[in-house]
Amino acid sequence: MAAIIEDDPEIGSLIAHLNGEPSSTIVITPGQSGIKVNNNVLAVMPHFYGRRIDNPHEFIHEFCKLCGIQRRPTGSTEEDYRLRALPFALKGEADTWFMRLPPNSIRTWMDFRSVFLDYFFPATRTNALKNEIQGATQEDDETLSQYWGRFKGMLDACPNNRMTEAEIYNNFYEGMTPECKDLVNSASGGDFSRLRVSEAKRILSRLIDAKKAYDSPRTTILCRGTLNAAFEQTEDKMEARMDKLKKTILSSLEQTKQPAPT
Numbered sequence: 001m002a003a004i005i006e007d008d009p010e011i012g013s014l015i016a017h018l019n020g021e022p023s024s025t026i027v028i029t030p031g032q033s034g035i036k037v038n039n040n041v042l043a044v045m046p047h048f049y050g051r052r053i054d055n056p057h058e059f060i061h062e063f064c065k066l067c068g069i070q071r072r073p074t075g076s077t078e079e080d081y082r083l084r085a086l087p088f089a090l091k092g093e094a095d096t097w098f099m100r101l102p103p104n105s106i107r108t109w110m111d112f113r114s115v116f117l118d119y120f121f122p123a124t125r126t127n128a129l130k131n132e133i134q135g136a137t138q139e140d141d142e143t144l145s146q147y148w149g150r151f152k153g154m155l156d157a158c159p160n161n162r163m164t165e166a167e168i169y170n171n172f173y174e175g176m177t178p179e180c181k182d183l184v185n186s187a188s189g190g191d192f193s194r195l196r197v198s199e200a201k202r203i204l205s206r207l208i209d210a211k212k213a214y215d216s217p218r219t220t221i222l223c224r225g226t227l228n229a230a231f232e233q234t235e236d237k238m239e240a241r242m243d244k245l246k247k248t249i250l251s252s253l254e255q256t257k258q259p260a261p262t
Contacts, residue, residue: 023103026087026112031080034073041070042088048120050093056120057159060113063089079109086112094120121160129158133168137175144180145208148172165197169204183207 026032046062048054067082083106090098097119106112133154138147151172155161163171173184173192184192187203195203 025098025101025103026083026106027104029080031076032084035076035081035084037085037088041066041085045085045089047089047091048094049091050097050120054120055157056117059089060116082109083112117160126158126160129154130161130163133158133161133163134171135175136171138177138180140177144176144183147176147180148204148208151175169197169200172204 045066046059048056048059048063063086064082067085068078070081072078072081087095087098101115106115133151136151136154138144142150155168170193173181176184181192184203184207187207188195188199192200192203
């Protein structure tokens with residue numbers, strides 16, 4: 001009869017589990033061991049869930065900003081604090097992904113940042129957002145300042161677009177309506193696309209500030225009021241002309257009905 005080995009439990013055993021704590025994804029260093037993440041920090045900590053609407057770059061920026069202002073024990077670095085606090089910031093799908101990483105695979109903050117962005121912000125997503133930037137166009141009813149604000153939002157959503165400033169401003173210019181192109185070309189003394197980046201920035205900033213004042217709600221209301229008044233005056237004139245024409249026609253008909261003199 002075969003001997004029963006203690007490390008070889010029955011298949012249906014409910015106690016067939018590993019002893020001890022599960023392995024950590026992050027390699028714990030002496031600098032991390034003395035760090036405590038207080039409740040007041042947890043209360044304001046940004047969270048990342050891994051949803052499509054979540055921006056990994058924005059999360060990293062906000063998380064690092066919070067960690068950078070926290071007090072740390074002597075000998076601990078800001079990177080130590082980030083790695084210590086990181087598991088508390090990941091939720092939902094992001095937490096599941098993190099738990100499935102190989103044990104002891106994260107030794108530095110750059111290790112985490114690299115695998116994190118590769119998974120939640122892959123090259124396909126970067127390319128799609130970059131194509132949106134390069135194909136951006138101004139809507140017919142969109143002011144220059146509104147178009148610039150929307151364009152900057154596209155850039156913020158894809159901080160790793162690797163586009164030069166010259167490419168960015170050229171794409172913005174190429175997407176303008178013909179009227180706005182004429183405006184910026186006139187302000188540039190010729191062709192906006194031939195300006196240096198520094199000069200293009202200065203002129204565009206000046207135009208946008210001026211257009212914001214012109215396109216303010218008060219200005220829009222005043223313009224609409226002027227247009228409405230003009231339309232009302234036109235309608236009054238048309239009604240007067242129609243009344244005059246109507247009287248002329250009726251007068252002609254009355255004369256036609258009168259019997260011819262004998």
